[in-house]
Amino acid sequence: MPVALIPAARVHAELLAALHKVCFAAPWSVAAMGELLAMPGAAGLIAVAEDSLVPAASGSGPCGLVLWRAAGGEAEVLTIAVLPPWRRAGIGARLLDAAMAGARAAGAEAMFLEVADGNAAAQALYAGHGFAAVGRRRGYYADGDAVVMRCGLLAPKGDLV
Numbered sequence: 001m002p003v004a005l006i007p008a009a010r011v012h013a014e015l016l017a018a019l020h021k022v023c024f025a026a027p028w029s030v031a032a033m034g035e036l037l038a039m040p041g042a043a044g045l046i047a048v049a050e051d052s053l054v055p056a057a058s059g060s061g062p063c064g065l066v067l068w069r070a071a072g073g074e075a076e077v078l079t080i081a082v083l084p085p086w087r088r089a090g091i092g093a094r095l096l097d098a099a100m101a102g103a104r105a106a107g108a109e110a111m112f113l114e115v116a117d118g119n120a121a122a123q124a125l126y127a128g129h130g131f132a133a134v135g136r137r138r139g140y141y142a143d144g145d146a147v148v149m150r151c152g153l154l155a156p157k158g159d160l161v
């Protein structure tokens with residue numbers, strides 16, 4: 001099924017929070033989503049299955065999100081997630097590609113993110129896009145450490161620079 005990536009705005013805060021809640025044990029509130037998108041340099045995308053334009057279609061609709069922020073020549077992935085039924089279909093990769101391109105277009109030369117130590121799926125996604133571990137934040141999450149990953153953005157597809 002075709003999936004479109006739609007720019008996220010503050011008006012989408014409720015939808016973003018609903019998507020986030022399905023995907024994370026510590027969900028972000030509607031207010032937090034609105035505040036994130038109001039930050040200078042913040043941007044986001046919502047993945048939408050295009051068949052959701054057909055009212056009777058089942059299993060379609062908003063299915064993923066990515067939020068990032070670019071400032072001072074650096075960027076950070078704030079969150080990225082795909083609803084469980086839609087995973088392993090390339091949507092996370094498309095969202096990350098788009099976030100990296102958006103950050104690069106905003107002048108960022110490198111992108112950073114934090115990922116839970118045991119989150120093998122996300123770490124594989126990031127490694128496949130050129131991210132490499134550069135540090136660790138102990139106790140960053142309620143249930144464990146975060147791995148800090150970095151990717152240079154000056155070369156296509158996030159090759160290390």
Ligand SMILES: CC(C)(COP(=O)(O)OP(=O)(O)OC[C@H]1O[C@@H](n2cnc3c(N)ncnc32)[C@H](O)[C@@H]1OP(=O)(O)O)[C@@H](O)C(=O)NCCC(=O)NCCS
Pocket residue numbers: 023024080081082083086087088089090091092093094114115116119120121122124125126128
């Ligand atoms: C991480 C996440 C966004 C990946 O989304 P996705 O749409 O399933 O990812 P894709 O289908 O685009 O996969 C891209 C690559 O990521 C890696 N990957 C994704 N899911 C994986 C899994 N369960 N196990 C191992 N590798 C995985 C693979 O390298 C995959 O490439 P391949 O399919 O060619 O092998 C999704 O699993 C998710 O929403 N997880 C919960 C939220 C989360 O942990 N977000 C990250 C927080 S830091």
